[in-house]
Amino acid sequence: MLVAVASLHVGGQEPAPARGGVQAFDEPLPEALSPRNASYDITVQLDPVRKELKGRETIRWRNISAATTNELQFHLYWNAWRNADSTWLREDRLASPPARRVREAERRPEETGASDVTLLRVTPAAGDPVNLTASMRYIAPDDGNAADRTVMAVTLPAPVDPGGSVRIDIEWTGTIPFAATRTGWIADYYFLGQWFPKIGVLEDSGWNTHQFHRVTEFYADFGVYDVRMTVPAGFKVGASGREMQRVDNADGTATHSYHADDVADFGWTTSPSFIEERRAFNHKTLPSVEMRLLLQPEHRGQETRHFAATATALEYFGQWFGPYPYGNITIVDPAYQSRSSGMEYPMLFTGRSNWLAPATVAEPETTIIHEVGHQWFYGVVATNEFEHGWMDEGMTTWASARVIDEARLLNMQAVRLFDALVPYALDIPLSREVSGDRMPTYRPDAEADAQQTPTFRYRPGSATPITYDKTALWMHTLERHLGWPTMQRVMAAYYDRWKFRHPRPEDFFQVVSEVSGQDLTWFFDEVYRGSSTFDYAVQDLRSEAADAGRFRTTVAVQRLGEATFPVDVVTTFADGSQVTEQWHGRERHVLYTYERPSRAARVEVDPGHVLLLDVNRTNNTRTTQPRAAGAAGKWSLTWMVWLQELMITAGFFG
Amino acid sequence: MVLRAWSGGWRRVAGAYGMGLAMYALTFALALPLAAMLRDQITAQLGNSLMAVPVADGVSYDWWTEFTARATGLGATFTPAIIGFASTLDALSRVVDARYPPKALMWLLVAYLGLWTVASGGIVDRYARQRPTRAHGFFSASGRLFFRLGRLAAAAGLVYWVLFRYVHPWLFLDLYRDLTRGLGVERTTLLWRVFFYLLFGAALLVVNIVFDYARIRLVVEDRRSAVGALLASLRFVWRHPLAVAGLYALNAFGFLLLLAVWALVAPGIHGAGVAMWAAFAAGQLYLLARLAIKLHFLASQTAFFQAHLAHATYTAAPVPAWPESPAAEAIAR
Numbered sequence: 012m013l014v015a016v017a018s019l020h021v022g023g024q025e026p027a028p029a030r031g032g033v034q035a036f037d038e039p040l041p042e043a044l045s046p047r048n049a050s051y052d053i054t055v056q057l058d059p060v061r062k063e064l065k066g067r068e069t070i071r072w073r074n075i076s077a078a079t080t081n082e083l084q085f086h087l088y089w090n091a092w093r094n095a096d097s098t099w100l101r102e103d104r105l106a107s108p109p110a111r112r113v114r115e116a117e118r119r120p121e122e123t124g125a126s127d128v129t130l131l132r133v134t135p136a137a138g139d140p141v142n143l144t145a146s147m148r149y150i151a152p153d154d155g156n157a158a159d160r161t162v163m164a165v166t167l168p169a170p171v172d173p174g175g176s177v178r179i180d181i182e183w184t185g186t187i188p189f190a191a192t193r194t195g196w197i198a199d200y201y202f203l204g205q206w207f208p209k210i211g212v213l214e215d216s217g218w219n220t221h222q223f224h225r226v227t228e229f230y231a232d233f234g235v236y237d238v239r240m241t242v243p244a245g246f247k248v249g250a251s252g253r254e255m256q257r258v259d260n261a262d263g264t265a266t267h268s269y270h271a272d273d274v275a276d277f278g279w280t281t282s283p284s285f286i287e288e289r290r291a292f293n294h295k296t297l298p299s300v301e302m303r304l305l306l307q308p309e310h311r312g313q314e315t316r317h318f319a320a321t322a323t324a325l326e327y328f329g330q331w332f333g334p335y336p337y338g339n340i341t342i343v344d345p346a347y348q349s350r351s352s353g354m355e356y357p358m359l360f361t362g363r364s365n366w367l368a369p370a371t372v373a374e375p376e377t378t379i380i381h382e383v384g385h386q387w388f389y390g391v392v393a394t395n396e397f398e399h400g401w402m403d404e405g406m407t408t409w410a411s412a413r414v415i416d417e418a419r420l421l422n423m424q425a426v427r428l429f430d431a432l433v434p435y436a437l438d439i440p441l442s443r444e445v446s447g448d449r450m451p452t453y454r455p456d457a458e459a460d461a462q463q464t465p466t467f468r469y470r471p472g473s474a475t476p477i478t479y480d481k482t483a484l485w486m487h488t489l490e491r492h493l494g495w496p497t498m499q500r501v502m503a504a505y506y507d508r509w510k511f512r513h514p515r516p517e518d519f520f521q522v523v524s525e526v527s528g529q530d531l532t533w534f535f536d537e538v539y540r541g542s543s544t545f546d547y548a549v550q551d552l553r554s555e556a557a558d559a560g561r562f563r564t565t566v567a568v569q570r571l572g573e574a575t576f577p578v579d580v581v582t583t584f585a586d587g588s589q590v591t592e593q594w595h596g597r598e599r600h601v602l603y604t605y606e607r608p609s610r611a612a613r614v615e616v617d618p619g620h621v622l623l624l625d626v627n628r629t630n631n632t633r634t635t636q637p638r639a640a641g642a643a644g645k646w647s648l649t650w651m652v653w654l655q656e657l658m659i660t661a662g663f664f665g
Numbered sequence: 666m667v668l669r670a671w672s673g674g675w676r677r678v679a680g681a682y683g684m685g686l687a688m689y690a691l692t693f694a695l696a697l698p699l700a701a702m703l704r705d706q707i708t709a710q711l712g713n714s715l716m717a718v719p720v721a722d723g724v725s726y727d728w729w730t731e732f733t734a735r736a737t738g739l740g741a742t743f744t745p746a747i748i749g750f751a752s753t754l755d756a757l758s759r760v761v762d763a764r765y766p767p768k769a770l771m772w773l774l775v776a777y778l779g780l781w782t783v784a785s786g787g788i789v790d791r792y793a794r795q796r797p798t799r800a801h802g803f804f805s806a807s808g809r810l811f812f813r814l815g816r817l818a819a820a821a822g823l824v825y826w827v828l829f830r831y832v833h834p835w836l837f838l839d840l841y842r843d844l845t846r847g848l849g850v851e852r853t854t855l856l857w858r859v860f861f862y863l864l865f866g867a868a869l870l871v872v873n874i875v876f877d878y879a880r881i882r883l884v885v886e887d888r889r890s891a892v893g894a895l896l897a898s899l900r901f902v903w904r905h906p907l908a909v910a911g912l913y914a915l916n917a918f919g920f921l922l923l924l925a926v927w928a929l930v931a932p933g934i935h936g937a938g939v940a941m942w943a944a945f946a947a948g949q950l951y952l953l954a955r956l957a958i959k960l961h962f963l964a965s966q967t968a969f970f971q972a973h974l975a976h977a978t979y980t981a982a983p984v985p986a987w988p989e990s991p992a993a994e995a996i997a998r
Binding site: 348450631648 | 696697704708711713714717724726730731744745746749750758778781818845848851873937948955
């Protein structure tokens with residue numbers, strides 16, 4: 012019945028409804044949340060001995076673009092681990108530290124991955140099936156890499172016009188890679204992401220089907236998924252969607268049937284070792300959500316932390332942006348060394364935890380909240396991550412840091428020693444402004460690239476700072492510039508307008524301007540189109556005796572970075588009085604002079620810390636009563652003890 | 666005999682407390698100028714900034730990341746791992762994980778080891794004699810034994826180099842990684858890691874014990890040949906394996922006990938002023954205790970070796986005599 016429902020939605024040739032008299036690229040169907048133009052019916056069987064998936068799928072695809080196409084394009088992402096010259100592995104070698112490169116180079120033959128399509132048959136809306144298996148070819152639209160097989164194309168026997176549809180039947184064998192990044196197997200744990208042949212996105216300008224890159228991987232159309240996964244009996248399964256049926260087969264396997272409406276992807280996991288628990292998220296103004304946790308046995312005792320973090324995220328994101336649209340969510344606690352932690356799929360995500368997880372350190376919470384955030388920005392607002400990675404990863408980094416701060420989670424620094432297996436928690440609180448927004452990792456790569464460069468073209472090593480960190484910093488800056496109530500309305504409007512669709516950066520900027528009532532082009536020019544850094548500083552502060560018992564105070568401030576942002580300059584005098592100047596921040600230097608009855612005590616540029624992108628906060632203030640000597644003395648003595656201990660430890664060898 | 670050597674070791678350490686204090690003063694004197702350099706770096710970076718207030722009163726991780734982002738040399742070693750007991754764990758982790766010391770400090774550590782080599786002759790000589798040799802006796806012994814102990818230190822350096830250059834990678838990059846690369850359970854991986862730490866640690870300890878007794882035999886028996894002392898040490902350890910290991914274990918227990926106490930009382934984040942000096946003093950007391958335990962290893966092993974000789978205070982070399990001035994010699998005649 013569920014398959015029939017899916018067919019009912021996707022089989023017709025009705026074009027997507029028009030908006031404003033123009034064909035809307037991805038407008039939802041009237042009876043559905045999304046356009047549902049790429050729906051999948053998949054049957055797959057896991058062979059845990061051969062580490063293989065054997066599957067067949069039927070894709071019902073409708074052309075919702077304004078373009079006619081005479082070919083189809085598919086992602087075959089497990090081919091990234093088919094040979095060492097795939098684009099993914101080339102990029103990985105450029106970005107990874109030597110130890111990781113060694114590890115990847117040591118991948119054994121039985122640990123490679125592959126996706127081999129053995130049958131591809133296309134059935135036009137009105138016509139007979141045509142076997143196109145022989146005409147399949149690999150293309151490399153991003154870099155022309157002939158060794159990359161992550162995108163496949165076939166020429167259609169007849170073009171598909173806007174509004175037209177086809178049925179595509181595919182049979183394939185997937186060789187599951189060993190503990191590859193974000194997918195694969197280790198021991199008895201499987202995380203299956205990017206596992207099925209997935210059709211690309213046809214836009215008005217043509218196909219948008221990127222190769223698999225190291226830092227980007229998602230862009231797909233919405234649809235209805237019916238997936239039947241056969242695994243050995245005793246293996247627990249977690250997947251996007253909701254489990255509809257479980258059948259124990261005579262051959263010692265079990266088939267788990269899942270169904271998901273209005274999702275743009277499907278991920279799943281299976282292992283016999285999972286501990287399974289369920290709890291309900293109930294809230295007085297938000298819809299209830301069934302939370303299902305698949306926990307590693309060694310993390311027994313961390314159930315409450317996983318559920319509490321998920322519930323916290325559902326609550327805050329639901330209140331800020333809009334309710335979570337699905338009734339259930341699966342939390343997967345990935346196996347150690349699986350390299351699948353911190354992954355998002357619709358209605359399913361992986362967390363990150365350790366056997367030793369100090370209570371004062373916000374892990375697994377940080378990762379869980381981030382991944383739940385992706386249900387909004389990636390899952391529902393389905394941006395093109397290949398080109399605009401900041402729109403899901405960056406926004407989610409900003410939002411999840413805000414949740415951790417608002418929920419007042421314990422969030423202390425820890426050092427991990429002994430090959431990172433042993434944590435030592437320190438009594439050092441981590442702030443949202445710097446650690447949450449990731450200033451430390453942004454700072455060294457601040458000028459690496461302009462954010463508007465397509466994400467997959469970033470230098471691999473600097474992609475994360477520009478995608479995640481810079482966005483979190485400028486979104487937080489925008490939040491403080493506009494005020495949270497306005498920012499919240501911006502995000503809620505953006506989510507509401509673009510849910511189950513594919514917005515572009517300009518769409519977000521337009522919502523910001525509309526809701527805030529401000530033209531913020533200047534801001535986006537700096538943070539999105541530019542690659543300059545922000546750095547404002549106090550250059551000088553002097554108070555000298557003037558006439559009649561008054562003092563002449565001179566304040567000099569300067570702009571050290573190339574980027575500009577309006578900032579306040581606040582001078583505080585010894586009698587407690589203050590003067591606030593609003594500087595638009597464009598000049599290199601500005602001088603303020605005051606004649607007051609008392610001397611100046613201090614001056615601060617941007618005292619409210621609105622500009623979170625300022626790479627050097629230390630130089631933003633100056634006081635006439637400096638305490639640097641005390642601070643430096645204290646920390647240098649602490650360091651001295653460390654150094655002496657290092658010497659005495661080295662003395663073991665003497 | 667082991668317990669007698671252990672307690673005798675403490676008596677010898679206590680009896681020569683000045684030497685212990687001198688070794689402590691050495692670490693202090695070597696570290697102090699570098700701490701002053703770091704202080705200057707921090708002072709310069711903070712300048713007249715208000716940021717100094719939270720940095721002085723407690724901790725500001727925001728500032729910390731800003732400082733280290735621009736820091737080079739010594740400043741780059743200023744990480745949260747310097748705080749309290751994290752510092753101890755960091756130092757131990759560096760040894761067992763073969764994480765080499767920061768480049769900026771490498772020369773200092775090499776110099777420190779060199780000074781230890783020089784001083785160890787005087788230290789063992791003093792513990793062996795069990796009576797004050799005064800500064801001139803200490804330096805005389807150190808100078809007399811310098812080249813012999815230097816050759817022994819070179820041999821020790823070679824063996825340790827082989828352990829860290831070849832054995833450690835073989836254990837941890839080949840065997841351990843091969844064994845654990847398919848493990849999906851962190852706890853099991855950690856247990857394997859501990860197992861390999863024990864293996865590597867055992868190798869380190871055996872080498873350490875052999876070179877300790879070589880040093881002791883070289884000094885006590887006034888041996889000229891470092892190789893001869895090494896072979897004699899091997900024979901001694903071979904003949905008394907349980908007692909040697911038992912004494913070492915007893916000493917190691919003392920070391921672990923000290924670490925446990927330090928883990929409980931090590932100061933964490935604190936303010937400037939009195940708290941700063943109190944934390945510093947606590948740190949120095951701990952370091953003094955660490956040095957005392959290190960010296961006790963040598964003292965108790967010396968006592969244990971001498972217990973196997975005819976006389977418990979036997980040392981082959983005569984007590985060094987400070988030469989009188991020619992004038993005094995003339996009067997004596």
